[in-house]
Amino acid sequence: MHFVEQGNLRNYIRENYNKLTWIKKIEILLDIARGLHSIHQTGLCHKNIHTGNLLYDDGSVLISDLGLLGPVDKSCDYNEAVGAIQYMAPEILRGKPYTKSVDIYGFAIVMSEITSGRPPFVDIPRNNYTDLIYDICDGYRPRIKVEIPKCFETLMLQCWDDDEFNRPHSRQLVDNLSEWYNEIRNNTYSEICLQFMTADEQRHLQLKLPLYKYDIYKSQRVKTTDLGDDDGIKFSGNDYNGYGNDFPALIAHESDSSLEEEEDLEEYEQVSMQRDDLLSWLENVQDEVPNLLDCKF
Secondary structure, three states, X not given: OOOOOOOEHHHHHHHHHHHOOHHXXXXXXHHHHHHHXXXXXXXXXXXXXXXXXXXXXXXXXXXXXXXXXXXXXXXXXXXEEEEOHHHOOHHHXXXXXXXXXHHHHHHHHHHHHHHHOOOOOEOOOXXXXXXXXXXXXXXXXXXXXXXXXXXXXXXXXXXXXXXXXXXXXXXXXXXXXXXXHHHHHOOOOOHHXXXXXXXXXXXXXXXXXXXXXXXXXXXXXXXXXXXXXXXXXXXXXXXXXXXXXXXXXXXXXXXXXXXXXXXXXXXXXXXXXXXXXXXXXXXXXXXXXXXXXXXXX
């Protein structure tokens, strides 16, 4: 077994964010996109893409935690899903089958995390899991407060589109990121290159807040809500107003400890959310802790 000394991407971002140039961010994302494309070419999807499952090893990023890897268009028993809620695509939270587009959505959240240096949804406390689930399904996405290139923002918005059919394929991710990487590396002074150069110049104006000192969700087992297609939830591309506006932001979970203490991001707790009595479960969360998840592929 290969040992990865530098840990996962989450730790790498936490320890190196202030030194990350845009070409390095693109290089990291390109590695992830290539890994996803290799998985998707086999007809499978990963189902649980997040920075804790991406290993940083000697300058490269490897996709790990393949335990949920399986065919597309397959769902789990009782509409259960496993993963970190803030990275879950809205259709999965609605109980829909897994497709390759689920991984593209997770990739978009990783894009936002490597851009901002913070885990997704860490600005406003939420009282329970239901709030986060409904807000994601209602179109809320992570807030970006730093300068980002327009081309990068456009791709990110496409990747986390509420409609899975509007998201790009992994091949398009590889093509776009490869183009940007080459233009930056070769210093072409093209429009795209200048966008990234400008963003790099603005790095010193980025957030001064402590990074990764927030209570966040960990990968867990949840039962998806029975929202369906007629739940009144609407999403518009205009709901995301860019990184400079006061777009509603979320925190993943209410904190029960000081924000000055960093969470052990490698611990995974298994939590089950009952489909028919989600709210009742939330009131009695301590009484329901499942052990295993059996999925049908």
